[in-house]
Amino acid sequence: MSNIIKMSNIYQKLAKNYEGELMATLKKFIAIKSFYDEKTVSKENPFGEGVTKGLNFIAELARKDGFKATNYDNKVVEITAGDYEKNVTLLAHTDVVPAGGSGWEYDPFTLTEVNGVLRGRGVSDDKGPLLSSYYALKLLKDNDLLGKYQVRLLVGGNEESGSACMHHYFQTLKMKQPTYGFSPDADFPLIYAEKGIINYEVEADFDLPKIHSFNGGVAFNSVIDKFVVNMDNDPKFIDFLKQNKVEFTHEVNDDLMDITFVGKTAHGSTPELGINAAIVALTQLNEFYKINELKKIVDLYTDPYGRGINAYNESKDMGKNSMNLGIAEYKDKHLKLVVNFRHVNGVDKDAVIKNIEEANKPFSIKVTLVNPLLFYPLESTLVSTLLKVYQEETGDIESKPLAIGGGTYAKDADNVVAFGLTFPGHEPDMHGPKENMFKEHLFKGIHIYAHAIAELGKKIEEESN
Structure with a gap:
């Protein structure tokens, strides 16, 4: 147990080095109006110009940081670290729902912080969590903490309008399925069942x-x-x-x-x-x-x-x-x-x-x-490993895995569940005019996701021996 606590403390300590980068990147990311726009849909921009801009933004960021990043037809961006067959795959999305309607106190496409609470369209669904997971992967790469497995971060552009992006990646392009994976686009501790x-x-x-x-x-x-x-x-x-x-x-x-x-x-x-x-x-x-x-x-x-x-x-x-x-x-x-x-x-x-x-x-x-319906047994390797990581990183052993009505990318790939980034008791008002995220939660996401990637990677290595 002491070794586990020691490693957990390492992730938490290293994560602090990426908090400033995350905030600077999120500010630019929120400003991109990456919602499905039928008026600008074309062969080149299958989900509209704004979504394409969002996908290119994250691809350019990844290349600048030394990752291999491939944009597949302006539908999915694949960011990879490592060249192994077995993989830990993260699925997140750059598209957001439109900011139409009433009730906005702040410009929805300007990142606003009020008393430690971040506001803006996409800050919780899913640009904020996407960047927490991205900087978790960067943390592992920068500090040579990755093992003999590949890590993929797949960033889609159509999650809010039917997930045609991931269908294109896995079904049309026939890309390999995850060995294990998660989507940072729901609630902690994790989602084991989806309607x-x-x-x-x-x-x-x-x-x-x-x-x-x-x-x-x-x-x-x-x-x-x-x-x-x-x-x-x-x-x-x-x-x-x-x-x-x-x-x-x-x-x-x-x-x-x-x-x-x-x-x-x-x-x-x-x-x-x-x-x-x-x-x-x-x-x-x-x-x-x-x-x-x-x-x-x-x-x-x-x-x-x-x-x-x-x-x-x-x-x-x-x-x-x-x-x-x-x-x-x-x-x-x-x-x-x-x-x-x-x-x-x-x-x-x-x-x-x-x-x-x-x-x-x-x-x-x-x-x-x-x-289709999604349902993973609580005792499965995927669920039990992620739950253990969450508990070790947060100290929360009371919150239980959830079954939800929301549909996530977990349904679009094998061996994936939704894992955060909304913490128990917090209301992020996803799709609403008060969409929000605690800045502290985004920072916690970095070390939780880094730990989760590493632990799932260890499971892959153990199963390969």
Whole structure:
């Protein structure tokens, strides 16, 4: 035990040498608006110019620091140390969700520190944790603490919009799978189970009386916090909203008015923590005007656990299914909804999809993503090794491994689980306007991840002898 404590102290001591570099790099990194941008998507920029800029930034940083860095088609950057077949692989991402919506106290693309708390889009999801893991790898390389195994840091550009990046790396390019690995994109102590994910789109054509268009939402995995309805000017409906104490603003333009309904954003894996502005708006419109198509949408998508789409289920390990209406649009008499559904273990995904299709009729359904459930036994080498590292580095032996609704890169590769960087009790407000990270936690991440890489590497060496 004394030797373990000694090594842990070494990682902690060495990590202090990289804190200044991390902060300087993070400041530049946060300033890059690396969210998916359909307007700038091209063959050269498959996820938009901002994501390409973010990928190039991290590749250039790695080359400057003496790593081999390869950019695969502006989808994934691979940073490597060592030339061995067996490997420890880290998966992180440079893309972020857009900073749309209300509630920002600070410029989302300027790193701001207030009383030791860092603010900015991507500071917790996932640019901050990415850099903690990057400087952990740099620590090991600079101090000759790597063994006979390769370490790969894979930086993707499409985690927030379906993980096409890692599909390209592992499935299209057929790159080798991790021997062991982790993704610094969730919670400590670690995530041993993740819900399965089914994304789908709903489409229908119909003519809504009085309503000309509506739209809201920035991503399938964020609760809609702002929803705009363009409709005939109707003072009685405005009075109705005021009587119901609905939060909204409106502007009148001759015979038309735009009403902006205000909700509360949350991560799509926990929609019950938010207030979906689209559901608020459509509920009020239906109650006042009695429109069948709106009632259908409200009945289907109000319950965040999937009861409305006949897809409710729960398990002992993973809790309840969840359902998030992430994007809702109506224009030129055409409806489009983008829905994110997550299911627990014990659920037959094919049966669930059939139930969803039946429930939505006569609306049509197109499934766009099926991401399988992830489940690693607590006694497995990967889980037990990472848990031990976390406990040794933090002294926290009370916190238990987690099963979550959020989907991470761990599902996109073999032998990988999500490992930090959110500490127990902290609310990072990922995808929200108060996204934050304690500076101290980013610094702790350096030595925790350095230790984790080294310990997984030792397991590889032991298994190879």
